[in-house]
Structure formats: structure tokens, C-alpha cells
Amino acid sequence: MARLTALLLALLFALPVQAASPRTHYLLYCSGCHLVSGEGKHPNVPTLHSELGRMLSVPEMRSYLVQIPGAAQAPINDEELTAVINWVLLQWNSDTLPADFRPYKADEVSEARSHILADPLRYRSTYWKALDQ
């Protein structure tokens, strides 16, 4: 048994370390609520299609996308969350992104997610608009 365990461990460490794709992280940590399609579940879970791209025309909404609890608290590191949010934007919001959109960088995601929004809906309605409009 000990020999088998040692063999398995040796095999495990011999495998190349391969980072999971943003899509895989999305499926694991976001799709439970936002669905595989990203369309959310009306009225409680918002869609991740189109509107996020429009929101980015308002500077205060840039940090919001990674400060909302579902994103900020996902058990993935800053680089991985950065890749997920950029993937969501390019996948489902490419038509609505501002022309000068720059992909998120890990250091700004790190800073933003350290200030989780206690009341995301209030922040959203202050800088953007209420969810059901």
C-alpha cells in the first residue's frame, strides 16, 4: 500500500502542471449561479451578457465587476480571476465593450477584490442602474 501511494505520488508530481482555462474556472466557480450559458437566473442572478460591456463606459463600474461577492470570493487566485473576467467580457460582451477597453490586469483585480462590496446592488444603482431596469 505504501509502495502504491509512493508510486502514485511520484506519478502526480511527474505530471506537467497545467493551468485550468478561464472557461473551466467559469464552469467550476460561476456557472452554478450564472448558468453555463452566462445568462443568469432572472430575477436574482443577473446575466453576464452584453450589459457588462456597456457598464465599462462608467469608470466606477470597472472595479465593480470583480468586487461583487461571487467573483471576489471565488477560490481562484488573482491571475485566474483576471482571466475569467476578461474571458466573460470577450465571450459575451464583445459587441458592447467601449472602443478603448483594456483587458483587466492582475494587480488591479487584486486591489479591487480586496474591497468586496457589502451591498453590490446599492453600488450598482448608484453608479449604473437598478438591476431590474
Ligand code: HEC
Ligand atoms: C452563489 C451564486 C453566485 C456565484 C457562484 C457567482 N455569482 Fe456573480 N452574481 C451573483 C448574484 C446574486 C449577483 C447580483 C449581485 C449580488 O447580489 O451579489 C451577481 C453579480 C455578478 C456580476 C455583476 C452583474 C451585474 O449585472 O451587476 C458579475 C460581473 C458577476 N456576478 C460575475 C461572477 C463571476 C465571474 C463569478 C465566478 C468567478 C460569479 N459571478 C459567481 C451570484 C453568483
